Amino acid sequence: MDTTTMPTTTDIWHSGDLDLDAYLARIGQARATPSAAALTALHEAHVRAIPFENIDPLLGRSPSLAIGDIADKLVHRRRGGYCYEHNLLLAAALEQLGYDVVRQTARVQPDSGGPRTHMNLRVHVDGTDYLADTGFGAGIMHPMPLRTGTEFDQAGWRYRLSADEGGLRLEKFTDGEWRAEYSFGPEPQQPIDYEVANHYVATHPRSPFTGRIVVMRLSDGVCRKLIGKHLVAEHPDGSREHTVIGPDDLAGALRSLDLHLDAADLHLVRERYAGEG
Template sequence: MTDTWDVEALDLDAYLARIGQSATPPSAEALAALHEAHVRAIPFENVDPALGRTPRLDLASITAKLVRRQRGGYCYEHGLLFAAALERLGYEVSRRAARVQPHRNGPRTHMNLVVTADGVEHLADVGFGAGVLRPMPLADGAVVDQAGWKHRLVRDGRLWTLAKETAEGWEPLHAFDDQPQRLIDYEVYNHYTATHPDSPFTGRLVVMRLDHGISRKLIGDTLVVERPDGSQESTPVTDRAEALRALDVVLTDEELAALEA
């Protein structure tokens, strides 16, 4: 099915250089290294929807934006890019869709992946708001430390739920099943996410970065820094361009001016 996703449009060497990795044979260890490198190198950001633009999901456009321009993107861009790279490297990949905040009747708009490595299926989730640093074995009750925050997978029939440990207990993040998606499905989800007034990614800037022991989020004009111990700092941003540079989001002068406007 590689023709369906046009994975040959990806410049694999440029992508690997972007995330600081080299091509190695498929394995669970190599998958974990690629996953973490991708999350740490490529920002999660919604600059285009914040400016009233709908991101394009063809792989050539994603490569031009996230790889060559050193921009970031949101889940569809991250997921389609990572899936193509994995398939070019020899991994078996299934593209999925998840319902965000299923306990609060959230929408089914998130793209994630199920990737087979060393004969084991793993959840790969490079585009979930920079919240998942490493892949997780697709096993009921599996718990993986994600940069200091514990995450757990629970299975109920065909449904898998990813949850994050908080002071109040396990908070469901998203839920997905075993139904593979097509590109047209993501085009539909993308249209809603980039244009609907109820989408969290329209009308305000959202940038998220994750590293070991620290999560940084720029929401509108507020920078929020969180740590695994539950501490949190919120700081008003007076220089948006400087804040974006600190979060590794590289914009043109025209894009910065449009954001200010």
């Protein structure tokens, strides 16, 4: 069989469609030779710069997963997005920089029958495979080596990986016990796999992203979330501050989470927000 015209993995994902310099400027990073330290710095910078948000599904739009469209939204228009957008963007940047990247899927809340709808990445550098995931809400700040039995500090919260049938589980120490955030295996995915999952997540009435606003930001020692009308700041010691946000307070709350909508979208979100129970 003649393989000379078969697409490479990078071609399948169209990583070259990303303006890498614009992405690096968005997150405040310079080009660097692939290394574990450079991967960590890039991952952290992405989490700090780009919000997790569901404005498009909330307004009845299914986000495009084309790299050019993701970059236009998250990089050039300085919006945020959810897991597919964040991690497809990160994967394209990493591949352009010379990293070996595998795109995977994960089952959310595996102990309660959650769906296999989350996207994460396996990145190989310096002889080690790492879990990279900039799109799990306000999840992990830094990539984690794919090994069990080691606890990792993620912006003040305790995380670890444990063995799971056929793969691994990402666990977070919460309320005195380890709880599974998601489980995942090593199987590489194809673009169509995310198109199918994205359709469900963006359109299904039982999706957590179609019925109420979700915006999340992670920084050292504080996780800030706007879930519906509730603005919450959580801390690793379990303490939290809670504020109920009304329609007139919405724009300010979004700005406090580094999310700046244009006037048209802000109007539509405010209308949707006012109708929430």
